[in-house]
Amino acid sequence: MEKEISRAVIRRLPRYYRYLRDLLEEGVERISSNELSARMRVTASQIRQDLNNFGGFGQQGYGYNVKYLYDEIGKIMGINRQHNLVIVGAGNLGQALANYASFENMGFVLVGLFDVNPALKGVSIRGVEVRMLDEMKEFLKEERIDIAVLTMPKGNAGKVANMLVELGIHAIWNFAHLDLELPEDVVVENVHLSDSLMQLSYNIANRENQK
Amino acid sequence: MEKEISRAVIRRLPRYYRYLRDLLEEGVERISSNELSARMRVTASQIRQDLNNFGGFGQQGYGYNVKYLYDEIGKIMGINRQHNLVIVGAGNLGQALANYASFENMGFVLVGLFDVNPALKGVSIRGVEVRMLDEMKEFLKEERIDIAVLTMPKGNAGKVANMLVELGIHAIWNFAHLDLELPEDVVVENVHLSDSLMQLSYNIANRENQK
DNA sequence: TAGATTGTTAATCGATTAACAATC
DNA sequence: TAGATTGTTAATCGATTAACAATC
Numbered sequence A, B: 001m002e003k004e005i006s007r008a009v010i011r012r013l014p015r016y017y018r019y020l021r022d023l024l025e026e027g028v029e030r031i032s033s034n035e036l037s038a039r040m041r042v043t044a045s046q047i048r049q050d051l052n053n054f055g056g057f058g059q060q061g062y063g064y065n066v067k068y069l070y071d072e073i074g075k076i077m078g079i080n081r082q083h084n085l086v087i088v089g090a091g092n093l094g095q096a097l098a099n100y101a102s103f104e105n106m107g108f109v110l111v112g113l114f115d116v117n118p119a120l121k122g123v124s125i126r127g128v129e130v131r132m133l134d135e136m137k138e139f140l141k142e143e144r145i146d147i148a149v150l151t152m153p154k155g156n157a158g159k160v161a162n163m164l165v166e167l168g169i170h171a172i173w174n175f176a177h178l179d180l181e182l183p184e185d186v187v188v189e190n191v192h193l194s195d196s197l198m199q200l201s202y203n204i205a206n207r208e209n210q211k
Numbered sequence C, D: 001t002a003g004a005t006t007g008t009t010a011a012t013c014g015a016t017t018a019a020c021a022a023t024c
Helices: A007-025 A033-040 A044-052 A066-076 A092-098 A101-105 A133-142 A154-166 A193-205 B007-025 B033-040 B044-052 B066-076 B092-098 B101-105 B133-142 B154-166 B193-205
Strands: A063-065 A083-088 A108-115 A128-132 A147-150 A171-174 A187-190 B063-065 B083-088 B108-115 B128-132 B147-150 B171-174 B187-190
Touching: A007 A033, A007 A044, A007 A066, A007 B193, A033 A044, A033 A063, A063 A066, A083 A092, A083 A133, A092 A108, A092 B092, A101 A108, A101 B193, A108 A133, A128 A133, A133 A154, A147 A154, A154 A171, A171 B193, A187 B193, A193 B007, A193 B101, A193 B171, A193 B187, B007 B033, B007 B044, B007 B066, B033 B044, B033 B063, B063 B066, B083 B092, B083 B133, B092 B108, B101 B108, B108 B133, B128 B133, B133 B154, B147 B154, B154 B171
Parallel strands: A083 A108, A083 A147, A108 A128, A147 A171, A171 A187, B083 B108, B083 B147, B108 B128, B147 B171, B171 B187
Antiparallel strands: none
């Protein structure tokens, strides 16, 4: 019965990870919460609090070992294991994501690509061919899939999400512009691009209110 | 000197907007904070608090007029005005965004598309041809651009962002995987896809901790 | 050992929820 | 007028920041 980790902390983890990789590439061996604080423009206190949710990774009088902390955060986020994924919706966005080699570097391996458009049938992206959606059921029975990426129009996305869950999928990366209503044990991460664009638009309209 | 609106509230606005559009399409004329609360799975209290940051849009004993509230939130987010945008980086993601017709429905009009890859020169996406990055300076002098969409690799993104700002751009929708260091009056909205994927990964690894 | 910096407790700040008077 | 529901104040909860004792 571990203490609950807040969503705010989890959102910051990938950012720590990113800065630590940069430090690693710069050849920096150790860093104090204060130095990292200056780089990332967050308080040193927050850094120490955040990290201590997962254990004591530092050492008094020394700081944090960059490589060690980087690896530990990677483990916390599950970057150390391989995740197989399928992309459902091979339109522009689906294809763009399929082409992202950098995801593969983090252990996210594309193994399937589905669409309803017959024109896409057999088209191959980075060695993965597009299959028709009605072949998905069969496919998912045979392959162990950890994540389904939902990049299809709003229209049928809800139904397809339900189908995916019925077929045993427990995690969905949702780019469709709707909130999925799924069982509690299914993990969903939303990327609502137009929501993001609207936030930008709001901030443009209220630029003078910026701090 | 208006009271400061919190970031948390602004993040929720597009979601309200989305649910109101759905209601509108269903032909619902009025809705109470309580009914909307049930649909959106947030508290009615939060809805009323959020909306009252911007003014009293409801009426006691009646609730909120869906059409009116929808339009008002649209205005708050600046959806009523046209925004011209350029996409810098015409790779897979840039092209995918260029193809998003739905952005245009919200008043975001693509007017330029830039890349460094000569192979893309002259390629046309939805009637907008890809130009070479070195033509951008000239282009930005002549066109009024409200938003630059940064969809290029991490490598030069920082430099290009600085260049954009020098050329008078005040708003950047940043898909590059780094934090831009720009003057305070420049509005930046980040979409860090791999951060999002890592959050999903974390939640998979800690699924039992889900509430 | 002295100095530095963490891990952690306490204080503050802000956001969410509850309650209710105002009012349509 | 009575009932419903907002707008808004007060209470609660949670997250961030500050402070400092523990310890390398």
